[in-house]
Amino acid sequence: xxxxxxxxxxxxxMFTINNQPIAFCEMVADTGEELVNPTPERIHPIYxxxxxxxxxxxxxxxxxxxxxxxxxxxxxxxxNLPVVDPKGVITIRELVNKDEFAVVKIIQKPNGExxxxxxxxxxxxAVQTGETVNVGTITIPKTVTITYRYTExx
Numbered sequence: 001x002x003x004x005x006x007x008x009x010x011x012x013x014m015f016t017i018n019n020q021p022i023a024f025c026e027m028v029a030d031t032g033e034e035l036v037n038p039t040p041e042r043i044h045p046i047y048x049x050x051x052x053x054x055x056x057x058x059x060x061x062x063x064x065x066x067x068x069x070x071x072x073x074x075x076x077x078x079x080n081l082p083v084v085d086p087k088g089v090i091t092i093r094e095l096v097n098k099d100e101f102a103v104v105k106i107i108q109k110p111n112g113e114x115x116x117x118x119x120x121x122x123x124x125x126a127v128q129t130g131e132t133v134n135v136g137t138i139t140i141p142k143t144v145t146i147t148y149r150y151t152e153x154x
Contacts, residue, residue: 014106023080027068033060062149068141077142095124121149
């Protein structure tokens with residue numbers, strides 16, 4: 001019998017930009033969407049011994065994806081992102097000012113069923129440009145932070 005637990009590796013979970021997998025990406029951390037004001041407001045008229053209603057904020061601030069990507073011989077980590085033209089040289093300033101794009105998380109079950117999430121209104125907001133080179137390190141991981149405005153189910 002197949003496992004009921006979600007298996008992350010082996011191609012069962014994929015993050016894409018422009019329908020292309022994010023090359024050499026080995027980890028994605030999602031903060032999730034956050035409420036603008038997570039504290040509920042209790043409506044408590046003076047005539048009542050307890051609140052008559054509880055109101056909650058419905059507006060969100062969006063969230064952030066932090067990607068860990070392995071650097072390749074020929075490119076900086078951001079050059080492998082599908083929003084960057086691999087033929088052109090791009091500066092950090094140009095990178096963080098690119099147009100919005102979408103990131104899609106695809107979760108494929110062993111039986112082929114798919115579910116997932118669309119991260120919309122995405123912008124690259126931070127890139128690790130520095131590095132630590134150590135003789136005992138085989139490859140160099142770097143982080144790219146993508147801030148998104150909202151999400152939708154796939």
